[in-house]
Amino acid sequence: MSQPFRTHSGGRIDRNKQLTFQFDGEELTGVEGDTLASALLANGRHLVGRSFKYHRPRGILTAGSEEPNALVGIYRKGDQTPNLRATQVELYDGLKAISQNRFPSLDFDVGAVNDLLSPLFPAGFYYKTFMWPRAFWDRVYEPIIRAAAGLGKPPINPDHDTYGNLYAHCDVLVIGSGPAGLAAALAAAETGARVILCDEQSEFGGSLLSESDATIDGKSATEWVEDSIRSLSAKDNVTLLPRTTAFGYFAQNFVSLAERVTEHMADPDPALPRERLWQVRAKEVVIAAGAIERPMVFPENDRPGIMLADAGRTYLNRYGVKVGDNVLVATACDTAWQAAFDLADRGVDIAAIADMREKPSEALLSVAHARGIRVETGCVITGTQGRKRVSGALLGRVTSGGVTSAGEVTCDALLMSGGWTPTVSLYSQSRGKVVWDDTLGTFVPGAPVQNERSAGACAGVYGLSATLEAGYNAGEQAAKAATGKTAKLARAEANGADAGNGGILGALPHDRNASKVKAFVDYQNDVTAKDVKLAVREGMHSIEHIKRYTTTGMATDQGRLSNLNALQIASTSLGKPLTDVGLTTFRQPYTPTTFGVFANVSRGDFFDPVRRTPSHDWVVENDGVFEDVGQWKRTWYFPINGEDMHAAVARECETVRKSVGLFDASTLGKIEVVGPDAAEFLERMYTNPWKKLGVGRCRYGLLLNEAGFIIDDGVIGRLAEDRFHVTTTTGGAAHVFATMEDYLQTEWPDLNVWITSTTEQYAVCAVQGPKAREVIAPFVEGIDLSPDAFPHMSVATGTFCGVPCRLMRISFTGELGFEVNIPRRHGKMVWETLAKEIEKHDGTVYGTETMHVLRAEKGYIIVGQETDGTVTPHDVGMSWAIGKNKFDFVGKRGLQRPDLVAEGRKQLVGLLTKDPKVVLEEGAQVTKLANPPAGTSAEGHVTSSYHSSVLGRSIALAMVKGGRDLMGKTLHVPMPSGAIEVEVTDTIFVDKEGGRVNG
C-alpha cells in the first residue's frame, strides 16, 4: 500500500479495494470509502489550495461540508466542476481533481506575492484603493479585479448532466443521522408515521462513525448505526436518503433536499440524473444537524497541517488516516483530548496537548499521563512555522499580565479546538430566532416558529446519552404531532462519549506584534482578527456592516466556522456584550447547491412552452422566417429567390394591395362570451356600445383599465342575441380573459354570463386584398358573400372546405378582407388549400412585418406599440369608439380625471420625412428644434416607422404633444448623425377615404 499515512486496520473503508486518482496530474491511490480529502491525507498531502486574497498555501481544515480551504475542481464527462469540497467528494477509480486559485502551480503560485503585499490589502481595501483616477476603472482596475476574483474556473460547456425533481410528503422529516437523528427516526418510524431521513454524507451515522470506544446497547457505535439503518430500511413507512443535503427550509415546513445521485460513481448509469431535487412538505421536522467545531484564532493558524481536532479524529477513526506522525493538540475544551488519545493509541506521537485552561479535568490529565503525553495547561499557540506544511509552533503561557513565551514545539500536524457551535442554520432559515445560552457560550435555537424541533448537538445538547434521549423524544413528539399516534420505543443505553466542557470565542492572546501577524477568522475569505478590529475602528458597529466590510462569514460555509469568533472580536473591540452586536441571518442554501438542481428540467425546449400555429410546418417547408411573439412562433416574412427582408416585405405589401394575400392570424386571442347578459357585460367592459349591435355584425372594441388607459382592442362579432365572438391582441389574450373573469366574479356577479377562452380552438386564416372574395368563394358554403348580403364588419357561420367555419369580413389592411375561423384541427388543411388558391390569383402569403406595414399605412394602432399604458382613446384619435350615452364602462370615470382631459397631451399623428428615403428609428424623440439646447424635453416620440413600397417612401406614426394642432408643421427627429426634418400629417397614408374595405 502506497499510502504512508493509512492505518493498518479500522475505519469505514475497504483497504482491499484500491482506487487510483489524479490530483493536479499526479497519480495517487486511495481506497473505497475514502473522500478525496481522506485519500490526499493518506498520501501525506495537506496542501490542497491557495487562499482567496493572499494566495497562502492552505490545507484541509475539516472533514465536512463546512470545509473552507479544500475546494477543488473535478473533471467529469469532459468538463470541470469547480469549488467542490474535497471533504465531500467521494473517491472513485479514475477521479481527476485539480487545485484552484494558483498559477502556475499549487507549489509555486505567483499570486502569493499578495501575502507579502498584504499591508496594501486591509479590510475594505477596494473601497479605498480603486477610487482614482476615475478613468482607470474600466480599463485597469475592473479587468484586474475580475481576473483575480473567484476561486475555481467555471465550466466551459453547457451542463451535460440531467437533473431530477420530485415532490414528497411525509409526517416526519428528520434532517441528519447522527445519534439524535437516528434515534428520532427510529422513534417516529415506530409509530407508523411516514418518515424521511436524510443526511448530507454518503453514510448514515454522523459523529457515531468517528467514535472509538463508546458503546450503545453494548454494541460499538458503528454496529448500532448499522443495526438501526437495517431496521429502518425494512420499514415501508421510512425513506432513507443518504448524500442528501437539506439546503432550504421554507414556509409551511417546505424543505428542499438535494440528493447527489451519481457523482460518487466512476461509471454511472447514463439514465440516472446527476442530482435530484426533493421538494418535501413535512408535517413535522426534526432538525438533528449536529454541531461544528470552532477553529482557534491564533497567529498563523492557517498553515497546511493545521486542522480541527474532531476532523483529525474522524480521519483516523472513520477513514483510517493519520493526519501526521507528530501531532500537536491545541484546545480550550475537553473533546480535543479524545482526539489526542485516539491518535496516541494508534501509535502517533503527540507532541503536546496545549490547553489554554488553567485546570482541565483531573480525569483527562490522568489519561494523558498514563499515555505519557506532555500536557501544557494555561497555554496557547502564539504562532506557527512552516510554509507548505506546519513544522512547529510557538507556545505562550497565559498570565495575568499577558502572554509570555513558553518555547517551541516541532510537529507535522496541529489539531485545534475552540469548542463547539450548534448548527442552527436550518432553524434560522425556518425563521426562528436564536437565543444566547450563557452556560454553553453559544447561540441555540429559541422557540419554534414552524412545526419543527431541534434535537441533539444542534440544540446545544451534548454527550451521547443525552443526545440519544433528545432524539427519541423529538421523534416521538414529532410523530404524535403529525399523526396523533404514539409508540414507546425501548431506549438504547449509551456508554462513553460524554459531554465535554470548555470552549473559547474570539482571538487568543499572544505576545507577537499585533499589527504584523495574521490570525485568520474566516479562512476562505482571508479575513483576519486584525481586519475585524479595523472594521470596528472605521465605524462599522453592526455585525451586518462588519460582515460586508470584511466579508467575514460570506464564504461558502456562511460563517458556520467563523461567525462566533468574529462576533467575539467585534464585541471586545466595541466594548459591547456579544449579544448586542447581533448575529447575521443564515439563509438558503445551507451549502453551495448546483444551478442544475434549481433549473432542473426547465431548460432548452422545456424552459418555456413554444406555441405554434397550424401553418407552422408549411411555413418551415416554404422557407418562411419566424419571429418570437411571446411564446408564439409567428411568420415574420416569406423570402423567395433569396430576397432579403426589405425586398420580401415590399413584394408582399404590393401584392396584397394589388391582388390578395394570406396571413395566419391564429395567434389572436379569442374569447366566447355567452349568456342572457352577454351584451350588457360587453357594454360594461368595452368603451363601445354593444346592445344595439345586430346579430351577424362586427364592431371594433376598445378596452381600457379603470384609470382610463387603453389596454387592449379587437373586433367583436355578434353570432346570436346571447353569443359574442371576442378577439383580443395576441399578447393581451390571457390578461383580457383574466380581467373579464375578475369583473364577472367579483364586481358583477349578478350578470348571467359565461366566458371561455377559445384561442386554441380556432385557426384563423386572414385573406386580404381586392381578390379576397374570389379566393375564398369556392370553399364557402351556407354564406352569401355578395357585398350587400355580407358587407364589411359582418360575421356568419357556415362551412369552409367542408368544415364548420365562422367567417368574419374584417380588415386590418384597409383592403377587402375575410378572416376564416375553422376548428384548429382543420387549420393546416385550410391554410394549405388557401395557399394554393391564392397562387391562381397572383397572390402571396405574408407575415407579421407586412401586416405591420399595411396597418400603419392605414393608421391603425397596435396596442403596446402606439400605446404604452398611458394613452387614452382621445390621444390616439379614437373618441369615436366611446359610447357617449353609456351609463358606465371600465375606464369611463378614469377618462374624466384632470390629467386626462388636460391640454397638451401627446396625440397620435403621422410623420413624413422631408427626404422620402429616410426611415425614422422607432422610439426616436421628436423635437421642435433641430438642435434643442441640453435639458429641453422632447415633444414626443416615434411609435411606428416603415418604408412603404406602395407609396414609394417612408411613413411613420408618432405621439406628439398637441399633435393634431400641428398638421403641416415641421418638427425634427435628432439623431447622432444629425436631425431629420419631418412634416406632421394625419395618420392615414393610403386610401384616405377608406373605400377599399367595401370592395
Added chain:
Amino acid sequence: MLLIYCPYCEVERPELEFRCGGEAHIARPTDPSTQSDEQWADFLYMRTNTKGIYAERWRHIHGCGRFFNALRETVGDKFLKVYKTGEPKPDLDAIAKEASR
C-alpha cells in the same frame, strides 16, 4: 411555497395554482360618475399595504378559477383564514388576538 386552502374546492393546494389579486374589499362604486377625483384616485391607487394582517383577493386560477378572499399575515407570510367572495370581512382585531395566542 405556500399551501393555500381553496374554500370552493375545499382542498389545500400549492401556491403555484393561485394568483394574488391585491387587496380585498375594495368595491367598485356602482356609479363611478358620482365620485370626486380624490375618491376615484383613492379607489384606483390607494391600498393599505398592511404590515400585519391583510385581507387579499386570491384566485384559484389553475384550479376552479374562482376568486376568494384570504387573511394573510404579511410579516410571517401566513394564511390565517380564507373565505368566499361576498362574505363579510372578518374582524381583524379578533383574528390578530387569536393568532397571537
